[in-house]
Amino acid sequence: MSSKTSKLSVIPLGGTGEIGKNIIAFEYEDSIIVIDGGVKFPDEELLGIDLVIPDIAYLEKNRERIKGLFITHGHEDHIGGLPFILPQLNIPIYGTKLTIGLVMAKFQERAPYPESLVHTIEPGELIQAGAFQVEAFRVTHSIPDAVGYSLLTPIGRVVYTGDFKVDYTPIDGQNMELGKLAGWGEEGILALICDSTNAERPGVTMSERVVGKTLREWFERAEGKIILASFASNVHRIQQAIDAADDIGRKVCVVGRSMESVVRTAIEMGYLKMPAQEILIESSEVDKIPRSGLLVLTTGSQGEPLAALTRMATGSHRQIKVETGDMVIIAATPIPGNEKLVGKTINHLYQIGAEVVTKEMGQVHVSGHANQEELKLVIRLARPRFLIPHHGEVRHQVALRRIGHMLGYEDKDIALTQLGSRVELSADRMEFGASVEAGSVNIDGLGVGDVGQIVLRDRQQLAQDGVVIVVAAISKAKPCTLISGPDIISRGFTFMKDAAELIEGAQKVGNSALTVQLEKDQIEWVTLKGALRDSLGNYFWEKTHRRPMILPVLVSI
Amino acid sequence: MSSKTSKLSVIPLGGTGEIGKNIIAFEYEDSIIVIDGGVKFPDEELLGIDLVIPDIAYLEKNRERIKGLFITHGHEDHIGGLPFILPQLNIPIYGTKLTIGLVMAKFQERAPYPESLVHTIEPGELIQAGAFQVEAFRVTHSIPDAVGYSLLTPIGRVVYTGDFKVDYTPIDGQNMELGKLAGWGEEGILALICDSTNAERPGVTMSERVVGKTLREWFERAEGKIILASFASNVHRIQQAIDAADDIGRKVCVVGRSMESVVRTAIEMGYLKMPAQEILIESSEVDKIPRSGLLVLTTGSQGEPLAALTRMATGSHRQIKVETGDMVIIAATPIPGNEKLVGKTINHLYQIGAEVVTKEMGQVHVSGHANQEELKLVIRLARPRFLIPHHGEVRHQVALRRIGHMLGYEDKDIALTQLGSRVELSADRMEFGASVEAGSVNIDGLGVGDVGQIVLRDRQQLAQDGVVIVVAAISKAKPCTLISGPDIISRGFTFMKDAAELIEGAQKVGNSALTVQLEKDQIEWVTLKGALRDSLGNYFWEKTHRRPMILPVLVSI
Incomplete structure (x- = not known):
């Protein structure tokens, strides 16, 4: 062959x-x-x-x-x-x-x-x-x-x-x-x-070394804490930040799950060279150090809602509080789609009174x-x-x-x-x-792989206009009659307490749709449900210009 | 006072x-x-x-x-x-x-x-x-x-x-x-x-006049159609584009609702000066003009899903087809949050074989x-x-x-x-x-104003993991017994046809939760529902690590 x-x-x-x-x-x-x-x-x-x-x-x-x-x-x-x-x-x-x-x-x-x-x-x-x-x-x-x-x-x-x-x-x-x-x-x-x-x-893209130089310049200007957010995997940047902190006598606290994990792995495997003197401190010890003696390395440079920097910016991080006069350096470019999240974090930080340094103000990222x-x-x-x-x-x-x-x-x-x-x-x-x-x-x-196009389309409809459930109990015995309902339950559609009139109208619409169907000789479940879906779909569109997902639930007794 | x-x-x-x-x-x-x-x-x-x-x-x-x-x-x-x-x-x-x-x-x-x-x-x-x-x-x-x-x-x-x-x-x-x-x-x-x-x-921000100059340069290089996407309200840019088209002998077709409306208003009120000779053509006439003789002014510079340029890029615009060799100029900066949408449009256009000109390639926007x-x-x-x-x-x-x-x-x-x-x-x-x-x-x-925090929170949960409805019919007569159900209906959670085992398990869980409650002397509707929500919530989390919204529907007969 x-x-x-x-x-x-x-x-x-x-x-x-x-x-x-x-x-x-x-x-x-x-x-x-x-x-x-x-x-x-x-x-x-x-x-x-x-x-x-x-x-x-x-x-x-x-x-x-x-x-x-x-x-x-x-x-x-x-x-x-x-x-x-x-x-x-x-x-x-x-x-x-x-x-x-x-x-x-x-x-x-x-x-x-x-x-x-x-x-x-x-x-x-x-x-x-x-x-x-x-x-x-x-x-x-x-x-x-x-x-x-x-x-x-x-x-x-x-x-x-x-x-x-x-x-x-x-x-x-x-x-x-x-x-x-x-x-x-x-x-x-x-x-x-x-x-x-x-x-x-x-x-050409600049050398990572440029970032080290810029970071040093910013570090020297800082008076409060320095908080540096970067991709955890950029071990070279972390190395440069630690070296700079060492030179100006700041201790380093590593925060955020992926940052902690990468730093640990990189030290163990010899990819991060630590200074002779112990420079790392636990986040629980942060309070014992003056603000001017601290560098925090953290995740969250993409504004991810649960990342450490995001939580610091909204005041919900347990160990690290951002205060007026702290300097936050975001050493990253937002990945397309994350611009708004990063923008929010920046606004929160300014609101607290921090100085925020981004790529636009100097090469803190390449x-x-x-x-x-x-x-x-x-x-x-x-x-x-x-x-x-x-x-x-x-x-x-x-x-x-x-x-x-x-x-x-x-x-x-x-x-x-x-x-x-x-x-x-x-x-x-x-x-x-x-x-x-x-x-x-x-x-x-x-x-x-179990969430495919159909499930995603449903989620999109649910996200847009919510769900309305129409419940009715129908007697099996001929002639079929409506025993109870239709009752309306909605979530994500409108605030039901303020929408009594709308719901009442929907019940009437559902009731007449069912009545028409139940009077027929041949009653098919699928047809009953379809009638509810169509009539209520039209009713809600007319009244609200929304298209909630309508789920008829029929119980036959 | x-x-x-x-x-x-x-x-x-x-x-x-x-x-x-x-x-x-x-x-x-x-x-x-x-x-x-x-x-x-x-x-x-x-x-x-x-x-x-x-x-x-x-x-x-x-x-x-x-x-x-x-x-x-x-x-x-x-x-x-x-x-x-x-x-x-x-x-x-x-x-x-x-x-x-x-x-x-x-x-x-x-x-x-x-x-x-x-x-x-x-x-x-x-x-x-x-x-x-x-x-x-x-x-x-x-x-x-x-x-x-x-x-x-x-x-x-x-x-x-x-x-x-x-x-x-x-x-x-x-x-x-x-x-x-x-x-x-x-x-x-x-x-x-x-x-x-x-x-x-x-x-300083550059003068709008710079854009006119750049547009002319691109227009002169174009061989196929030119499609220019811009904010409809930028009447000066539209003026410059029309003037340039006039100079090189291209007809102009205005496409997209807001673009058509602004151009109409601006012409009527004298804010757009049209050349002596009729330059505007209807989109229905586009096919009668050679590609090299046409400028299309359109909306969609923000990648909005329903805007004209977006539809052209995906081949779903009725009148305007983008073809290999056409030039599409996106004369705008994406508003924060729209970067990914604009990126998608650009990718679609390249896929068709169009040349795409963005702000990065020259000052087509200020x-x-x-x-x-x-x-x-x-x-x-x-x-x-x-x-x-x-x-x-x-x-x-x-x-x-x-x-x-x-x-x-x-x-x-x-x-x-x-x-x-x-x-x-x-x-x-x-x-x-x-x-x-x-x-x-x-x-x-x-x-x-009727969609507030509660409705939005529901939509967020529905969007993330969908909804599961649990339906059961219960006899009113004492002792209360389960007449039918619990049946499970889900949307946006998992594809039900492939999840028979999961659903069967859920029915069992719901059933035992109900049975325990129904054996009590005092049966409260709220407690019954709560038991279903809790037991099924835990069950689904354990099996799928998802948290669908669980809506118990109890019908009492």
Whole structure:
């Protein structure tokens, strides 16, 4: 079966046409390898949904052929889906030290993943996974230990960048392996699957080091407490903040579940270097320290309703009180959709009298993704035959295609994929094969996939105008008669105590609808319910211009 | 009663601590005047709410003392509440020509407002309204005919800027009356109530003229249709687009209800100057014109689900189809909260193959509000004794206070107000008096104010996890027994067809809860219902980690 004429398929199952839930499969003859398995936060129309994970039906069907799952880095949109995905697949996983540490932390609250399947790897190590020779290479990103992957197959090499920026001065001194990429480029890369998140942004992303410098400047100006909100996973930023606090003699208190967990893991694994002298204090000890001697590291940079900073801003955090003269630094950009939540937190903080420092006032945040000039650099070094924009919405994929055009690629050399696309590569050709099953699975509480379109549509109607329940008891004995009701119960529709007239009218409408039906020879339950729904639906629309969900409940005695 | 010792009260009833629903009252002895009466779009937690208007209880109680309502300009956040507010007050209203035209258009679909109460005024005209001598002065903003107001009282003059930017080259040549402001400043202004929307933004806002220039550049590059989405009320931008279309020989089609209505009103009233030759075409005629000869002006720049551009992007607009090679220009900034909707529209457009031009790619939009340097100019010219930031959230008010500090004002000279604050001014003193009733009134369909906290909380619960109805029939005769049920009906909770086991379990749980209660000597309806709610609530939480609303329906026979 193995021959030079076999094709290599690239199958994005998540993270294309969207930001989030990254997962991509590569298939060559009877070998499949998978990269990443992330989650996505639900759009606002997904009412009540906690998380969205990729639909992995295709992988489940082809489980026997999967040789391994390789992880690029420890962000939620790359590892958050693994606790749901891996138990279905039971396959070997590979990742660098910190990444594997963060993945294992996710399994702590669940059945553990078999240790024999978990492999910690080093960049440069060669792993033979079926027909693929896999090699991780270092990239710089907003979390330590991030890598991309080179996949060498009998028909050529494809390179998956993973999330990256080109930071020439990374905090941990672990440089992006541009030379390795260039070497592969010289040998010939068949396809580059490339991060397109920031492809719309001109120029270059600043180094994380810039943030350290800005933070120090703000820290020096602060008189009260300093509260710094940032993504928990940005270990380099946390390192810089702790170093700066140490230099100016402030103690550090870490607050918020994910921040506490990441700091603990990063210290244990040696990714956070703590000063010689004990600098961390418990949140219970905060009161013993003067405000001017304290830095609080916290979650909540996205205005999440339950996060620590949000609770501090509304005065409902147990340990940390924000006071007039405190300085709150929000070292993040709101993720699209969170702008209003972040704005609310900022307003609350100003209301208390805090000074609020945001990205607009100085570089307290930089992106973890490559801007246009960095993308051009990487494409020029890799010199791939074909280009596949990944990790982006359509607008970002199109923007990366535009960059490709500037670098001499034609439309036929660039594949804009959708979820489940199958891009088939041979040594000199790229084309789309038949798509595979792909999409989203909603997680709500303990339910995985049980909340689909019908349930969501119901939630949307309930959210808009509430529910009205019409209860009537009807005698079974012929001729059928109305024994009691119809009674009206409503929730989320109107305040019933103030709506006596409306409800009375509804009872009359329901009563006549039932009476008409009950006088017929043939009485069908479905027809009775339909009559109630229609007549009351029209009545309420006319009176209120609202469309509550109407649920007839008929009890036959 | 009238004496030099009376105080002048400034009472913001809307538009302070928030962006939207602007309305402010001024009170001196037995005279009250009101400025503006706007709406606000609901925050996302206000499920099902269409609009939010200010609570005007204070004005209703003091209706007899109100001498008039003065309108600054025709934007929704300044006039959208008037159809709800004015019928309650029945007071004279004043505004410039276009503003009054737009207000009257709002009354067209309702009972008309008495003509005798409607006054079209010119800037510079002196209107005596009780103790207030009111004079409008021209400002530049993103709609023609915008004014601020000077209110001369026995104890001094206060100036309300209204929404403004300092555009030295306005499209209609109607300059902001900076000289008038400076003159009043020389005479002495007691307090300046000042737009603070852009107080966080450094520098100056560009002139609307810049947009005209950029639009022309894009228009010249376009090969297919050009579709320009903008706020309907930005008549100057529409003028510039029409002029540019005329120069390059494109016909113009106006699409979207508010765009059609504003263009009609503006042409009728002479605010839009049309080229000599007929340039407008009906949307039904679009197919007769080559794509390269067409400019479509449309609504939907905010990604609103039902707006014309959104429907074009999803292929559901009846007349206008977007095709590969068309150019869509979104000449607006997303209002906070709309970023994701706008992003979706952009992605859909790219998917179709359109070229999408946004603000990031060139100045196709400028703000209508003054940035920091313009605010400094106006405060320097007006030289008010006291400064009252208005038209902004807390963060914007604080930012304007910071500007005040730079200009030498102290905290005691600057009043940060909340809804219903009463700022009392005497010739040399500013202090807070007792607050008045103020807040928000929700509009849902035809209901004004009937959807309050309880109904909204129910909607939130319904939206999150849906509703479960438990129905049981119970005999009245002692001993009470269960005749039928409990039956379970759910909506928005889980897909019932796939949840047979869950529902069966729930019936058992409900059954034992009822049985325990029915065995007691004293049976109370409330207790029965409570037992069902508690037992099923616990059961569902345990099984699903969801908290649907549980509604017991007991029928007694």
